[in-house]
Amino acid sequence: MKADTDTSARRPNQRPELAAIDDETMRGVLRKMHLIRKFEEAAEASYMRGLIHGTMHLSIGQEASAVGATLALMDEDYILSTHRGHGHCIAKGAEPARMFAEFFGKENGYCRGRGGSMHIADVDGGNLGANGIVGGGLPIAVGVGMSIKAQKLDRVAVVFFGDGASNEGAFHEALNMASIWKLPILFVCENNKYGMSMDIGRAMAVPNVADRAVAYAMPGVVVDGNDLPAVAAVAREAAERARAGGGPTLIECKTYRLRGHSKSDRNLYRTKEEIEEWRSRCPIRRLEAELTAHERFTPEALMTIEEAAQAEIDAALDFAKASPDPDPKDLTRDVYAD
Amino acid sequence: MSTLTEAAVESAVRELTYAEAIREALAIAMEADERVFLFGEDVGVYGGAFGVSGDLVHRFGTERVIDTPISELGIAGAAVGAAITGMKPVLEIQFSDFVTLAMEQIVNQAAKIRFMFGGKAKVPMVVRLPGGSGTGAAAQHSQSLEAWFAHVPGLKVIQPSSPHDAKGMLLSAIDDPNPVLIFEHKLLYKTKGHVPEGDYRVPIGKAAVRREGRDLTIVGSSIMAVRTAAAAQKLAEEGIDAEVIDLRSLRPIDFDTIAASVRKTHRLMVVYEGVKTMGIGAEISAMIAESDAFDFLDAPIVRLGGAEVPLPYNPVLEKAAVPQEEDILAAARRLARGDA
Ligand SMILES: Cc1ncc(C[n+]2csc(CCOP(=O)(O)OP(=O)(O)O)c2C)c(N)n1
Ligand SMILES: [Mg+2]
Numbered sequence: 001m002k003a004d005t006d007t008s009a010r011r012p013n014q015r016p017e018l019a020a021i022d023d024e025t026m027r028g029v030l031r032k033m034h035l036i037r038k039f040e041e042a043a044e045a046s047y048m049r050g051l052i053h054g055t056m057h058l059s060i061g062q063e064a065s066a067v068g069a070t071l072a073l074m075d076e077d078y079i080l081s082t083h084r085g086h087g088h089c090i091a092k093g094a095e096p097a098r099m100f101a102e103f104f105g106k107e108n109g110y111c112r113g114r115g116g117s118m119h120i121a122d123v124d125g126g127n128l129g130a131n132g133i134v135g136g137g138l139p140i141a142v143g144v145g146m147s148i149k150a151q152k153l154d155r156v157a158v159v160f161f162g163d164g165a166s167n168e169g170a171f172h173e174a175l176n177m178a179s180i181w182k183l184p185i186l187f188v189c190e191n192n193k194y195g196m197s198m199d200i201g202r203a204m205a206v207p208n209v210a211d212r213a214v215a216y217a218m219p220g221v222v223v224d225g226n227d228l229p230a231v232a233a234v235a236r237e238a239a240e241r242a243r244a245g246g247g248p249t250l251i252e253c254k255t256y257r258l259r260g261h262s263k264s265d266r267n268l269y270r271t272k273e274e275i276e277e278w279r280s281r282c283p284i285r286r287l288e289a290e291l292t293a294h295e296r297f298t299p300e301a302l303m304t305i306e307e308a309a310q311a312e313i314d315a316a317l318d319f320a321k322a323s324p325d326p327d328p329k330d331l332t333r334d335v336y337a338d
Numbered sequence: 339m340s341t342l343t344e345a346a347v348e349s350a351v352r353e354l355t356y357a358e359a360i361r362e363a364l365a366i367a368m369e370a371d372e373r374v375f376l377f378g379e380d381v382g383v384y385g386g387a388f389g390v391s392g393d394l395v396h397r398f399g400t401e402r403v404i405d406t407p408i409s410e411l412g413i414a415g416a417a418v419g420a421a422i423t424g425m426k427p428v429l430e431i432q433f434s435d436f437v438t439l440a441m442e443q444i445v446n447q448a449a450k451i452r453f454m455f456g457g458k459a460k461v462p463m464v465v466r467l468p469g470g471s472g473t474g475a476a477a478q479h480s481q482s483l484e485a486w487f488a489h490v491p492g493l494k495v496i497q498p499s500s501p502h503d504a505k506g507m508l509l510s511a512i513d514d515p516n517p518v519l520i521f522e523h524k525l526l527y528k529t530k531g532h533v534p535e536g537d538y539r540v541p542i543g544k545a546a547v548r549r550e551g552r553d554l555t556i557v558g559s560s561i562m563a564v565r566t567a568a569a570a571q572k573l574a575e576e577g578i579d580a581e582v583i584d585l586r587s588l589r590p591i592d593f594d595t596i597a598a599s600v601r602k603t604h605r606l607m608v609v610y611e612g613v614k615t616m617g618i619g620a621e622i623s624a625m626i627a628e629s630d631a632f633d634f635l636d637a638p639i640v641r642l643g644g645a646e647v648p649l650p651y652n653p654v655l656e657k658a659a660v661p662q663e664e665d666i667l668a669a670a671r672r673l674a675r676g677d678a
Binding site: 078109112113114119123124132136138140141144145146148170173174176332336338 | 375401409411412416417418420424425446454455458460461515516
């Protein structure tokens with residue numbers, strides 16, 4: 001549904017991927033991309049100030065793949081995420097306040113402080129969890145797909161994973177089963193060029209992860225992962241095919257993480273120049289530039305969206321800081337269900 | 339006697355094999371609940387490597403008795419994914435040894451998801467694991483790895499010894515909202531015993547005292563409970579009165595039943611097929627040592643476990659590597675007569 005004020009239709013020279021996203025939806029897209037970026041910047045700052053312990057994996061620079069791949073999803077659709085999962089979580093609709101509370105290990109976090117950054121899940125919102133095991137979500141997605149089929153639900157599952165994860169045996173087993181059983185799954189590889197320090201060129205013999213789709217007789221699509229409309233278009237088509245019983249798709253989003261792998265990374269395996277070059281391809285600024293060029297949003301309107309996201313993150317952080325810690329007497333709670 | 343109907347008499351004497359009992363439990367569960375499905379390698383028309391699923395595919399169709407590719411990690415993960423989204427999968431790992439390829443999904447995912455998510459998810463899945471030695475299948479098809487999993491909070495581990503318990507415990511496992519691993523000893527599949535008709539449950543976490551006795555307590559599960567019960571019969575003829583406890587569940591473990599028995603008999607022997615050190619025997623011994631039952635001991639605890647060796651192929655060596663009835667008899671005599 002397009003609002004009366006929607007200007008998207010009045011801009012004839014847009015590429016179709018951009019025109020396909022109406023202004024109302026685009027506002028949501030921008031809000032989420034900013035929320036992700038600012039969530040992670042605040043998480044990083046909190047970490048630097050010693051306010052949180054443990055580790056974290058930031059997806060700064062990868063916001064378009066998280067938001068683009070989930071844009072066509074309904075609330076009841078599922079995602080499975082990775083260790084680098086804040087973006088996926090926000091993209092699927094989680095509240096930053098409860099995410100921060102989890103990050104701070106608080107009782108009112110999404111997982112009552114038992115999971116932390118690497119295990120944030122929002123089961124009610126369809127996020128079946130980040131995962132500390134590289135490739136861990138891939139086989140689980142197969143079961144989710146089986147479940148959707150057995151229960152005859154009109155749902156799809158999006159499973160995110162990295163380029164590094166595609167070298168795990170789990171990748172092969174999962175894609176094969178998803179294909180033979182025509183399961184409604186989108187395998188979304190966020191290829192950020194590295195698995196920790198390992199360059200994809202040294203870790204795999206084919207140039208693209210998507211090339212591997214041939215082995216499973218499923219469509220394999222390479223897309224510019226920093227181009228939100230392009231990612232959204234590819235994912236929409238894959239989701240439609242999955243819903244119609246056409247089976248899974250392997251989507252490879254070529255992207256880049258601008259921060260280190262985790263807190264301890266000294267970037268010894270890549271150059272400053274490479275990082276700077278990718279910084280100039282920031283998915284948020286790129287989208288904003290395209291939107292203003294087509295006069296769909298004014299710079300002021302974009303600034304308003306960004307500022308609102310910042311305010312939301314600031315409030316979320318305050319919520320987390322003020323939240324209660326778990327009680328050690330509940331230590332062994334929820335190991336088993338009754 | 340005359341009040342018993344013919345059907346009841348029939349049911350009271352009805353015998354099934356262990357494998358048939360498991361199949362019957364699967365059929366009952368699948369009949370009662372659409373969410374239950376069985377999957378694994380060759381569980382369909384082949385009927386399962388040990389014939390356990392048998393004709394189930396003909397009764398329930400290929401949507402509910404699903405042949406999978408040879409992908410242990412993948413299918414274990416698929417069980418997790420199906421379980422957290424409303425299904426009740428029963429997964430057969432063809433030989434329990436192959437669970438080593440699925441450790442990731444069982445130990446890192448299934449066992450921890452509920453806890454990691456702050457109690458917001460349930461993982462009601464069952465993994466069936468044919469295990470144990472005695473079939474000449476050698477080192478990679480004969481292991482008893484149950485203690486590994488009993489070490490993992492979030493999992494339940496059971497080891498029924500009779501057709502009756504196999505059916506009743508599997509039905510309990512399918513109903514359980516947690517991941518349950520059921521270790522089925524391959525040598526038990528053809529053993530026969532009384533199995534009631536219909537749905538009944540044998541609870542997880544409760545041991546069974548198979549024989550009451552005063553002289554010593556022998557704890558075992560799965561096939562070791564069977565061998566121990568047979569040994570106790572012979573010991574009785576020699577004047578040694580053994581109390582036999584069939585552990586049935588390793589996690590949760592029914593320590594109270596063991597401790598109560600030790601307070602009565604003052605002597606304890608633990609018999610298990612898994613490798614002796616760092617296993618079930620060590621755990622039970624330590625639990626006794628930590629409890630007041632320790633004061634009641636009149637002799638050191640005896641652990642009778644598997645030898646420190648991969649399972650050999652040669653049948654003589656294979657037998658020598660795990661406790662046999664003669665070993666239980668000899669060890670029990672030594673323990674009961676005080677020369678342990
Ligand atoms: C099974 C497993 N092996 C290794 C690790 C350690 N580890 C965590 S993230 C990571 C790199 C993963 O690379 P990729 O899949 O490309 O994801 P990215 O970090 O680039 O987002 C490694 C090696 C792990 N967590 N799990
Ligand atoms: Mg990577």
